[in-house]
Amino acid sequence: MRKEMSNSARLAMFAPLDQLGxxxxxxxxxxxxxxxxxxxxxxxxxxxIELAAQFRVSTxxxxxxxxxxxxxxxxxxxxxxxGGSFVRTPAWPAPSSWAQRLRLVSLxxxxxxxxHYLAVAGSAAKLASERSSPEDLERLRLTSEDLLGTTGxxxxxxxxxxxxxxxxxxxxxxxxxxxxxxxxxxxxxxxxPLDGEDTCRxxxxxxxxxxxAIAAADGDxxxxxxxxxxxxxxxxxxxxxxxxxxx
Amino acid sequence: xxxxxxxxGDEVVAQVSALVEEIFERxxxxxxxxxxxxxxxxxxxxxxxxxxRPPVLEALGGLVIGAGFVSAPHVLSDQEFGFEWWTxxxxxxxxxxxxxxxxxxxxxxxxxxxxxxxxxxxxxxxRHINGPxxxxxxxxxxxxxxxxxxxxDGAFAGVVGADVYVREFERTVSRRLRSLGRRAALLNAxxxxxxxxxxxxxxxSLVRDVDVPAWWTSGAEPQxxxxxxxxxxxxxxxxxxxVSV
Numbered sequence: 381m382r383k384e385m386s387n388s389a390r391l392a393m394f395a396p397l398d399q400l401g402x403x404x405x406x407x408x409x410x411x412x413x414x415x416x417x418x419x420x421x422x423x424x425x426x427x428x429i430e431l432a433a434q435f436r437v438s439t440x441x442x443x444x445x446x447x448x449x450x451x452x453x454x455x456x457x458x459x460x461x462x463g464g465s466f467v468r469t470p471a472w473p474a475p476s477s478w479a480q481r482l483r484l485v486s487l488x489x490x491x492x493x494x495x496h497y498l499a500v501a502g503s504a505a506k507l508a509s510e511r512s513s514p515e516d517l518e519r520l521r522l523t524s525e526d527l528l529g530t531t532g533x534x535x536x537x538x539x540x541x542x543x544x545x546x547x548x549x550x551x552x553x554x555x556x557x558x559x560x561x562x563x564x565x566x567x568x569x570x571x572x573p574l575d576g577e578d579t580c581r582x583x584x585x586x587x588x589x590x591x592x593a594i595a596a597a598d599g600d601x602x603x604x605x606x607x608x609x610x611x612x613x614x615x616x617x618x619x620x621x622x623x624x625x626x627x
Numbered sequence: 628x629x630x631x632x633x634x635x636g637d638e639v640v641a642q643v644s645a646l647v648e649e650i651f652e653r654x655x656x657x658x659x660x661x662x663x664x665x666x667x668x669x670x671x672x673x674x675x676x677x678x679x680r681p682p683v684l685e686a687l688g689g690l691v692i693g694a695g696f697v698s699a700p701h702v703l704s705d706q707e708f709g710f711e712w713w714t715x716x717x718x719x720x721x722x723x724x725x726x727x728x729x730x731x732x733x734x735x736x737x738x739x740x741x742x743x744x745x746x747x748x749x750x751x752x753x754r755h756i757n758g759p760x761x762x763x764x765x766x767x768x769x770x771x772x773x774x775x776x777x778x779x780d781g782a783f784a785g786v787v788g789a790d791v792y793v794r795e796f797e798r799t800v801s802r803r804l805r806s807l808g809r810r811a812a813l814l815n816a817x818x819x820x821x822x823x824x825x826x827x828x829x830x831x832s833l834v835r836d837v838d839v840p841a842w843w844t845s846g847a848e849p850q851x852x853x854x855x856x857x858x859x860x861x862x863x864x865x866x867x868x869x870v871s872v
Contacts, residue, residue: 511831513817514840515743522741541737548761551819551831553769556761 403444406435408484410445412564414454414467421469425455428465478572482617483624485566490621493566494614498607500558501543505590505606507550509599516549517595524587527580535580539571542587546606549594570613579616583609635857636811636868639803643813644862646690646799650773650789651754653691656682657787658775661696665779670704676711684722686789687715690799693725693765693790696777699749700740702784707731708739714790716766725765737764748776749783756865759793759821759831769793769831771821793830797822810871813861816843821866834869843867 413419425431428446432439446465449455457465512520523545526538540563547556586609593602660679664671679696686694695712703709712725728736739745742764744757754775762770774788804811804824812823818839820828828834842850842858847867849859855872 511819511833513819513833515817519741519743537736544737544763548763551759551761551769553761553767556763557767560763560767 403441403448404484406431406437406441406445407448408481409435410449411452411454411481412566414449414469419467419469421467423467425465425467478569479620479624482569482621485569485621487618487621490566490614490618493562494610496558497562497570497614498610500555500562501546501610502603502607504543504547504550504552504555504559505594505602506599507552507555508546509594509597509602511551512549512594517591520545520549520591520594524584524591527584527587530580531577535583536571539583546590546594570610570617572617582612586612635809635870636807636859639800639807639811639813639868640859640861642800642803643866643868644864646796647756647773647862647864647866649689650691650791651775653686653689654694654773654775654787654789657686657694657696658777661777661785661787662779665702665777665784671702672705673703673709674705676703676709679711680713683711683713687713687722690791690795691789692716692792692795694788695725696785696787697739697745698785699783702779710739710785712765714765716768727764739764744772744774744788745786748774748786752776752783756815758815759819762790766790766792771796793821797830807870812869814839814867814869816840816865816867825871837869839867839869 410419410425419425425446426434428439428442431442435442446455446457450457454468455465456468457463508516508520520542523538523542526541527535530538543563544556544559547559550556586605590602590605590609593605657679660682664675664678667675676696683695693712693714693716695710697710697712698708700707706729708729708731710725710729713722714725715722717723730736731738742757743760744755747753747755747757754773757772757774759769759771762768762772769792771791771793772788773791774786776783777785777787800813800822801824804813804822807824810823810825810827812825812828812834813821814834815821816839818834818837820830820832820834822830837852837856837858839858843865847860849857851857857870858867860867
């Protein structure tokens, strides 16, 4: 059975790229989609012409982007009947692919992404404090505990799931959709457990504090803690980006 | 002695009750098909789930914009999780099958066995209306999900369910609710507002001045509060009507 992320995540993935997209930007978008699992292993990519139309770039640019991904072994192109480009999901994205993705992001984009994400996740936490039922709180607690003792992709998933649950507890479909879209953009990067288990323990403590504030119906505190939690993740990301730029 | 105040909203109560019963009625053939499928010798695998498709498609329509069967873990012979779910959420209303990640190893896997539309029928053995909630697994919208437990050999084996948009439910009942002429709201068993006729009770907010969960637990008999507000159940449904003075 084919597995899919929500439609909104798919839409975000195929949103037109700013300006004349460069092959690297198309490659980066597809790389994100593959490493985030929005595109499944062995899933056939749309044709070069369709991709070009979706990203609003030329087919030549798409071809270049696919060549980059092919080199990294993330896409396989078969000729002839039933041919086309197919996704080859890595067992777990090699650190180099995250690094590559992060190198392509500008600090200006990261800051802007961070601003948007803070606005969405912070508001969601505040509203969740006003609107969470005991059932919602129980689910938030369970989800925050998912981070305990995890590393790697499990930790990333637990982070993303936690923030998704907070948005849902806010009872807001719009904030939830924004959360999903933002995660589709850079969320995979944001929640990469860069420093291993220490970061996870720290993140768990932060989640726990956020849930406690939500349970106490303290919206201002929940918002503040959520913003701090995200800011520290953004800081880690920027640090890594800078270290990559000046080897 | 008849307390006329507790009768306030008879029409709303009757309408909501009828709506709820109709939706659960639509699910009965889906339930029968799911239980038949699961009872087959050799059990059911993910490849045989399409057998329940005809009644699922039949259940769509009216307020119901999504319907199907969701299995409990390890009920299917060949995979841990599984479901057959169809929606008419597209622009042309054509039924489309829903696919979500069922692979626990996938970064997109979301464990549906934690969702209340699954846990409440599992733990209570009874039908349930979940929500209003943000259904990020299926509709991406503010939704009410009606679920019934499914059994195989007396053991819980999953749920059949139907999705209704909160906004459509609101459209259907808002005229009668407004005609009450008093501040009124339909609440779920947690005290969450499904629809109200007042700006003071926003959709999705929790009513705090009345302990609705405690009232449900103690039998949900019609009740008049000290301030004069009335709280009553809509038929056999897990939806209550709160009318303020």
